[in-house]
Amino acid sequence: MSDPRRLIDEGSGFEAELLRAGRGDALPAESASTISAALGVAPPMATSTLATGVKLTASQIIASLVGMSAAGGLSVWAAVHLLSPPAAPPPQKGPEAAARATVAAASAPPPIISTPLVEAPEPASPPKPTVRSHSVASSERDSLPLELEALDSARRALAGGDASRALALLDEYSTSFPKARLRAESAVLRIEALAASGQKSAAIRLGRQLLAREPNGPYARRVHSLLEKAGAPGTR
């Protein structure tokens, strides 16, 4: 028997909006560090946190933002890695690497679990947590899911053929997130939206600026492709 379609695909606009907002509510990197430190274990690598925490948004949205599938030239994993905070620990060998491999697998559809549910203990007198939450401190990092949501709105507008709306949303994104972490992604979207709205010169100019700044960046190939489509001479 097949599963019903998810509400985010078939519910009303308002229902879908609520669900999209909920999907973006992911584990902040700082929370991962805080909780891990309190438990006395190494924190999950930031990329893992993002990839699983924003599994339903980051990996899919980033891939769709730049128009690449996971099997394409740039993996979603690598794209997410570029967004990891600077405090991310270096790659390690041994059990940590094995654990991360498990986490990487978790970003794929979760495995079917064949063992019966283990009876969970009653947390009647559970060990007391030793740290308090750091919601305020982590709020800046919490903006990543919000940025993803904002860019996804622009992407959807563009995919729906409303390039002007996409550009307006991208302007709003720039205003809302002065310290945006997804600037490159928004620039790629803007190039596409400019081209789609007939502003090919502006698209080409922005594309060249982006390539000049990051000639080997993760989106270079995509930008080259967009510039070619926009009719820019000598882009290769």
Next chain:
Amino acid sequence: MRKANQPDPKTDQASTSGAEPDVASATALSLTTLVSAHLAFVWRSLRRFGVPRADVDDAAQQVFLIAREKLSTIKPGSERPFLTAVALRVASHARRANLRRDAAHQRFIEYQAAAPAREGLAQRVLEARELLDRVLDRMPAELRSVFVLFELEELTVDEVAELLGLPRGTVATRLRRARMVFHDAANSMEARSRGGES
């Protein structure tokens, strides 16, 4: 099948060192693996099962502290169902504790937490998230867990059934009922936001 309390050669360095791993190091490594693999899922689940944002870190820590106590009883492959069950119980406790709090104070804390990003689209996303919390709060816990795992975690009905230890038919029924609650709550909320009653 490997016993639960035997070190996993794929994840436990000590088992490949030739030395007999002591219990403490084996536990630490297993907890590390558990946290690495499941922290993000546990955190999201707690949040979606109704733990206020300001309390989620503590609740997540609590889940893993309980898991650490029970490491030797968790069967390989059933880590996630175990953690889900613990998270459901911890969330239930947290929700009850939260009900006793002053609601205005709680809103203030969450507003403060979100303040730096409350502009433009960011504000709308946060507001939508707050509304989603309120809609989910209207669901009984047994419906909420199924709804969250299917609609937000994007698990299949079979996976939800495995995770919660329920028959597939029960999951499907609960999902239908949860969707009705969600639909009604979202409709009334949308109507109010369009200038109806306050």
